[in-house]
Amino acid sequence: MKLTFILRQAARGYMASAKHKFQEPTLAVVTGASQGLGRSIAIELAAQLADGSVIATTARSKDGLDETAKMAHEERRNRNKAGEVEIRAVPSDLSKSEDISTTMQSCVKGCAPSQFSSAILIFNFATLGDITKRVCDFRDPDEIARYYHVNVSHLPVLTGQLLDWCKSGEGKMDAVVVNISSVSVSKPVVGMSLYSSGKAARDIMLKVLAAESPNVRVLNYAPGPLLGTRMAETFRTTPNKLHTTKSLYEEDTTRTRVPCKHSAERLLQLLRADKYTSGDHIDYFDIQNES
Template structure:
């Protein structure tokens, strides 16, 4: 991670996030797992990480890795929540873990809404005749992000000295229709607008829709293998073969740089290639 000494709007100068509470969803693998490791290195002693995912084993592996790293030696509090965010109980469990850090005198609250699924990309829009299937997808990919964000902002309200950040891990699919990706495009577009509204309603919040670019993850493998639209499948496969996909570390570095610099327009959509 490159060093960034930044003058924030508040006038403070910092090369890290100070004493912070950071909540990351979808943290067990891929981009979320990478972000957890990267951001841990930028937290001051006594900070807390709440890591949320459906895979408990992978979360515990990550927790062990972080505890053994330089970040762990700083006394970083790491809490894992194994849960499916499509369920109300999962949001409640995440909030319980976050509230356990209420005793910390934090400088920053950072929520990274990373959890998402591609959905069934083998089919086209006209095949989704069952509303239960669509509702289930949207519960995990859209509703849960709103519920968790609202709950966390309510539990940690604005106060002098606290800067609050909400990141929505977005996609080009929020802006561009991609054949056979109707669920994914719909979910990403809905999330972008949801967080644009949040930014308009809460001007004190720093809200960012960040599209990390094409990442070399399990989701990219699914896209280039299962996409029903053969042109999309071929394009995804070619981008991977030709080395045009990004590592999670590359994109994560750019996201954290954006947060440290804190110069983005709140509620805006920024792609990896835009900055």
């Protein structure tokens, strides 16, 4: 019933409340925004945010981020949105501790909390790990430690830095933190032990954040099995004695492949309607199947 209500609110243009999200200037930070879902989220934000908003995109590839910005500005013009949003590229390698420490500073540089009514932090960046190995095939503890460092450690640090920045202003800002999660946190997939456990760690970390910080809106969003991403191509092409490819792409006929654009649109619907319980894990198909 809850998800049905969310979708109905979205379909009605989110008019249930006098002020829904994005009607006033917003600061948005999107990690992993140089391609795939992260790029689509940045583009959709640019198309919906109010004039005066700032979207900070992070990834290792500056060229990819520049292309994202170009596409985002074009999409905003195509939708005849009045005014401009600033889209800033913040090249950053979140596998490096020094970049984790400085990325948020670059994202908010020159901005004051008083400029915005809300701040949104979307954790899209993630890596797969070695999907050719079973749990009992790992022998190097440093390999496992590196994976969790790359995929988990930046989440609390960037979140804390953004929330500190929000509190530094004189006014009150709404804060939203989103983890791009996965169905694999609850559905075991052979060969995905690192990826699934990393995503599960992020999920529970944000659930704890929701419990500790009731004034922060928190969402774990599973975007569905995406089409056209580098990760999807790796799934499809990796020679794998564990049959990961088969389990993900041949045996599962119940979950239609999802274009990144569609999944990004659905995420923005959830955020604008703002009817979820903070800390919820919501899957793209949970909502679609209730429509």
